[in-house]
Amino acid sequence: MENLVNDLFGQFAFLQKLGYVPTAAIVMLACGLVVLNFFGLMSGLFTFFERKVAGWTNSRRGPNRVGPYGFVQFMADGVKLILKEDIIPAAADRSIFKFAPYLLLLGTALSFVVIPFGPKWIIGDLNVGVLYLLATGSFTVVGLIMAGWASNNKYALLGGMRSAAQIVSYEIPNALAILVVVLTAGTMSMQGIIRAQAGGIHHWFLFSSPFSFLAFFIYFISAIAEINRVPFDIPEAESELVAGYNIEYSAMRFGVFFAAEFGNIYVISAVAVTCFLGGWQVPLLEVGDLGPVGRGLGIFLGRGDVLTLMLAVALGISMLAWKALRAFVWDVRRKQAFFGSRFVRFHSELLVLGLLFAGGALVLVLHVPLRAHLPTIYRLIFQYLVPFLVFFTKAMLLSFVVLWWRWTLPRLRVDQLMGVCWKYLIPIGFACLVGQGFWMWLFS
Amino acid sequence: MKVSEGIKEYFGNIYESVTTISMGMWITFKTALFERKVTLQYPSHDILKGESRDASLPKQKNLLPPFEALLGASQQNYRGPLNTQLTERYRGLLGYDELKCISCLLCAQNCPIDVIRVKGVKIEGRKGKAPTTFRIDYSKCMFCGLCVEVCPTDAVFFTRQFEGATFEYRTLIREFISPELYLERLQLAEVAKKKAIEKKKKKQENEEKEQ
Numbered sequence: 111m112e113n114l115v116n117d118l119f120g121q122f123a124f125l126q127k128l129g130y131v132p133t134a135a136i137v138m139l140a141c142g143l144v145v146l147n148f149f150g151l152m153s154g155l156f157t158f159f160e161r162k163v164a165g166w167t168n169s170r171r172g173p174n175r176v177g178p179y180g181f182v183q184f185m186a187d188g189v190k191l192i193l194k195e196d197i198i199p200a201a202a203d204r205s206i207f208k209f210a211p212y213l214l215l216l217g218t219a220l221s222f223v224v225i226p227f228g229p230k231w232i233i234g235d236l237n238v239g240v241l242y243l244l245a246t247g248s249f250t251v252v253g254l255i256m257a258g259w260a261s262n263n264k265y266a267l268l269g270g271m272r273s274a275a276q277i278v279s280y281e282i283p284n285a286l287a288i289l290v291v292v293l294t295a296g297t298m299s300m301q302g303i304i305r306a307q308a309g310g311i312h313h314w315f316l317f318s319s320p321f322s323f324l325a326f327f328i329y330f331i332s333a334i335a336e337i338n339r340v341p342f343d344i345p346e347a348e349s350e351l352v353a354g355y356n357i358e359y360s361a362m363r364f365g366v367f368f369a370a371e372f373g374n375i376y377v378i379s380a381v382a383v384t385c386f387l388g389g390w391q392v393p394l395l396e397v398g399d400l401g402p403v404g405r406g407l408g409i410f411l412g413r414g415d416v417l418t419l420m421l422a423v424a425l426g427i428s429m430l431a432w433k434a435l436r437a438f439v440w441d442v443r444r445k446q447a448f449f450g451s452r453f454v455r456f457h458s459e460l461l462v463l464g465l466l467f468a469g470g471a472l473v474l475v476l477h478v479p480l481r482a483h484l485p486t487i488y489r490l491i492f493q494y495l496v497p498f499l500v501f502f503t504k505a506m507l508l509s510f511v512v513l514w515w516r517w518t519l520p521r522l523r524v525d526q527l528m529g530v531c532w533k534y535l536i537p538i539g540f541a542c543l544v545g546q547g548f549w550m551w552l553f554s
Numbered sequence: 555m556k557v558s559e560g561i562k563e564y565f566g567n568i569y570e571s572v573t574t575i576s577m578g579m580w581i582t583f584k585t586a587l588f589e590r591k592v593t594l595q596y597p598s599h600d601i602l603k604g605e606s607r608d609a610s611l612p613k614q615k616n617l618l619p620p621f622e623a624l625l626g627a628s629q630q631n632y633r634g635p636l637n638t639q640l641t642e643r644y645r646g647l648l649g650y651d652e653l654k655c656i657s658c659l660l661c662a663q664n665c666p667i668d669v670i671r672v673k674g675v676k677i678e679g680r681k682g683k684a685p686t687t688f689r690i691d692y693s694k695c696m697f698c699g700l701c702v703e704v705c706p707t708d709a710v711f712f713t714r715q716f717e718g719a720t721f722e723y724r725t726l727i728r729e730f731i732s733p734e735l736y737l738e739r740l741q742l743a744e745v746a747k748k749k750a751i752e753k754k755k756k757k758q759e760n761e762e763k764e765q
Contacts, residue, residue, distance in 0.1 A: 166586035518582040519575065534568065 114141075141233045145222045149373050154184035156372035160513050167517040191365035199262060199358050206260035210253050211359065211366040217249025218373040224300050225380045228390050228497035232301060239300040240288050243381060244281065247336060250374075251277040254338075254345060254355050257367075261358035269354030272524065273338060273345035279531045280335040280342075286539030287329035290322050290546045291315055291385040304389030314388040319553075321545040326386040328539050333382065334512060335531070337374035341519040342527060349521075379508035380501070387504050390497035426466050645697040646713045648690050650730045655709035656682025661701035669695045670710075675743035676750075685731055686739045692718055693726040 115134045119125050125133045158173065158181065165172025173180035198207055224239040226232040236242050251274050258270020292298055294315055295306035307314050315322040335342035346354030356367045383389060522530065640646070648669075657674020669691050674683030701710045720726060731739075 163586065167582045169585055514579060514582060514586070517586075518578045533564075 145233055146219060149219050149222050149376075150369065152376045153369040153372035154188060156375055156509065156513075157187060157368065158184045159509075160372070160516070163510070163513040164517050167514075188365065191362050194361040196361040196363060197358075201262040202358065203260040203262065206256050207358075208363070210257035210260060211363050211370070213256060214250055214253030214370040215366050215373075217246050217253065218370045218377060220246040220249070221377045221381075222373075225377065226300050226304065226384065226389060227501055228494050229301070229304075230493060231498060235299055235301045237302075238298050240292060240298045240303070240385075243377075244285055244288070247284075248277070248281065250336070250338075250370075253370075257359070258355040261355070263358050265351045265353070266355050266357045269345045269347075269351050269357070272351075273355060275524075276338070276342065276344065276527060277336050279528060280332040280535075282332075283328050283531060283535035283539045284332040284336060286536065286543055287325040287332065288385060290325040290539075290542050293543065293546055294318065294322060294550065300384050300389075304384055304391060307388045308391055311388070314386065314391075316386040319546060319549045321542040321549055322386065324538060325542045325546070326382070328535050328542065329385065330378075330382055330508075330511075332531070332535055333378040334515065335527070337371060337378060339371070339375070339512060340516040341522050343521060344524055344527060347521055375509050375512050376505060379505045379512065382508055383501060383504040387508075389504075390501040392496070392500050640714050640716075644712065644714055644716075645699060647692060647715045647718055648695060648697075648701070649711050649713040649715075650688055650690070651709045651711070652685060652688065652730060652735075654707040655685045655688065656707055657685045658682060658706065660704045660706065661710050664700045664704045666698065666700065667694050667696065670701060675739055675746075677739065677742040677746045678749065684739055684742075686736050686743075688730040689727060690730070691727045693723055 115130075115137050118137060119130060119133050161183070162172035162180070164170075173183040176183045176186050198204060221243055223233045224236055224242055226235070254273040254277075255270040258266045258268075258273070261267070291303060295303040297303060297306065307318075311317060316326050317323065338345050345351075346356065348354075351357070356364055359367060655672075655674075657672055659672050659674075662668075662670045662672045671687060671689040672685060673687040674685045677684045697712075699712070702712055705711075718726065
C-alpha cells in the first residue's frame with residue numbers, strides 16, 4: 111500500500127498538488143472499495159457455484175434459469191434477501207444481535223487485505239502477513255458467539271458454543287501448518303512466501319519436502335474446520351440444532367452470514383495457494399524474470415499481432431475440440447447431433463469462432479497505432495493479468511475441492527471432531543514442524 | 555491394550571480415513587462430471603420438440619434464456635415429449651368425443667360437484683340423443699374419474715393433457731360443442747321432430763283406417 115501510494119504520488123503531478131495525506135486517503139478508499147467489491151462478488155459467485163456443484167453431484171443441473179447457465183442467480187438471491195423483512199426477536203439483545211453478522215463479515219473482509227493477486231497486486235504486503243491472517247480468522251468465533259448469545263435461543267447458543275470450541279481447537283493445527291511454511295520460507299510476508307517458491311513446481315512447498323506436503327493437508331483440513339464447513343459444520347448442524355447460531359436471523363443479516371462463509375472459502379483457498387502451491391508462480395514461466403519458456407515467448411512479445419492471432423486460433427481449436435469431446439466421448443447418443451441435424455448446435459461454435467477472429471482482427475488493426483507501446487502493454491499483461499489469472503485459477507480449483515468435500519462427506523460427531531483435531535492433526539503438525547527443521551538442516 | 559496395538563489402531567485410522575474419503579470423493583467426482591443428468595427440463599424441453607402438444611391450448615412462450623438455447627444445452631437428455639412419458643392410467647384433463655356421446659346424462663348425474671353439463675336432442679340417423687351442449691368446468695374438476703367409469707360409450711375419457719394453467723377463470727370452462735354445431739343440431743332436431751310428428755300422424759291415420 112505504501113509502495114502504491116508512493117508510486118502514484120511520484121508519477122502524477124496533480125497528486126503532488128493535492129498533498130501526500132489526501133492521496134493516501136484516496137488510495138486507501140479505492141483499495142477498500144476494490145477489496146470489498148471483490149469479496150462481495152466472490153461470495154456471491156460461490157453461492158452459485160456451490161449450488162451448481164451440489165446439483166452435479168446429485169445428477170441434477172443446479173440453477174439454470176436466471177441468466178446464462180443460471181449465472182446471475184446470486185444477484186436475484188441477493189435482491190430477494192435485501193427486500194425481505196428483517197425480524198429481530200423481542201427477547202434478543204438488540205445491539206449485539208444487529209452487530210454480530212458484521213463482525214463476522216469484518217473478519218473475512220480484513221483477510222483480503224493480505225491476499226496477493228500478483229507480484230505487484232496486493233493491498234498491504236505486511237511483514238507479518240500470515241500472523242495477521244490467523245488473527246483476522248479469529249474474528250469469526252467472536253461473531254458466532256455474539257450471534258448465538260444475542261439471539262436468546264438455546265439452539266443458537268449451542269451453535270455458538272460449539273463453534274467456539276471448534277474454532278479455538280482448530281486454530282492450533284492451522285497455525286502449526288503455517289509455521290512449517292514460515293520456517294521454510296524464512297518470512298511471514300505473503301509475497302515473500304510466494305517468492306520463496308520460485309523456480310519450478312518442485313520448489314512449491316507442497317512438493318518441496320514430505321513434511322510440508324503433510325502440512326498442506328493439515329492446513330486444508332483445519333482451515334475447512336475453521337470456516338465451519340461440512341464435514342465440520344457442527345455449529346450449524348441442521349439435524350441437531352435446526353440452523354445453529356443463525357437460527358433467529360432473517361433477510362440480509364442472514365445473507366451477511368452466508369456472504370462471510372462463502373468469502374471465507376476463497377480466503378482459505380487463496381492462503382493455501384499462497385503457502386503451498388506457489389501463489390501466482392507459473393511453472394516454467396516465472397513472472398518477473400521470465401523463465402525458459404517465458405524468454406522464448408519474449409520473442410513474440412514485440413509481435414503482438416502474431417501472438418493474438420495464435421491465441422485466437424488456439425482458443426477456437428480448443429473450443430471445437432471440447433465440443434467434439436463432449437459430443438463423442440461423453441455423449442455417445444448424440445453422435446449425429448454434432449454434425450448434421452442440430453444446426454443451432456453447430457452454428458454456435460461457428461459464431462464463437464467468428465467472434466474470436468473478429469477480436470483478433472480488431473487487435474491487429476489497433477496494434478498499428480499502439481506499436482510503440484506494445485512492449486509496455488505486454489509487460490503489464492505479464493506482470494498483472496497473467497499472475498492474477500494463474501492465482502485465481504489455482505484458488506478456484508482448491509475452492510472446488512472445498513465444495514466437493516461438502517457434497518461428499520457426512521458431518522462429524524462432536525467427539526470425533528475433537529478427536530481429529532487433538533489426537534491426529536496437532537501431533538502430526540508438531541511432527542511436521544520438527545521434521546521440516548531436520549529436513550532443512552540436512553538439505554541446505 | 556498393548557502399545558503396539560494402539561499404534562496400529564492409530565495409523566490404521568489414518569489409513570482408513572484417507573482411503574474411504576478418497577473413494578467417496580471419486581464417486582462424487584464421477585457423478586458430478588461424467589454422469590448423465592436426470593433433470594427433465596420440463597417446459598423448455600417439451601416446447602422445443604413437443605409436436606404432440608394440444609393445439610387447442612394457447613402456445614407457451616419459450617422460457618429458455620437465449621444463450622442456453624444457442625448452445626443447445628437444453629436439448630440434452632431429451633426423452634421425447636412429456637405427454638408420451640406419462641403412465642398408462644394418467645388422469646389428465648377430461649376429454650370428450652362428441653361422435654360417441656349419446657347424451658344419456660350419466661356423467662352429469664354421477665359428477666359429485668356438477669362439473670359436467672349435458673343437453674341432448676333426438677336427431678335422425680343417430681343412436682340415443684345427439685348432444686347440443688357439453689360443458690366441463692375444469693376449475694372445479696377433481697379428477698375422480700366417476701364420469702369416465704360410468705360412460706357407456708367411452709365418450710368421456712382422460713387425456714394426457716396436464717397443462718391447464720390459465721390467467722383467467724372463465725377460460726377453464728370449456729364448451730365441446732361449437733355454436734355452429736349447436737344451431738345445426740337444433741335445426742336437425744326440429745326436422746326430426748316434424749318427421750316424428752308426421753310419423754305419429756301417419757300412424758294414427760293408419761290406425762284409424764284399420765279401425
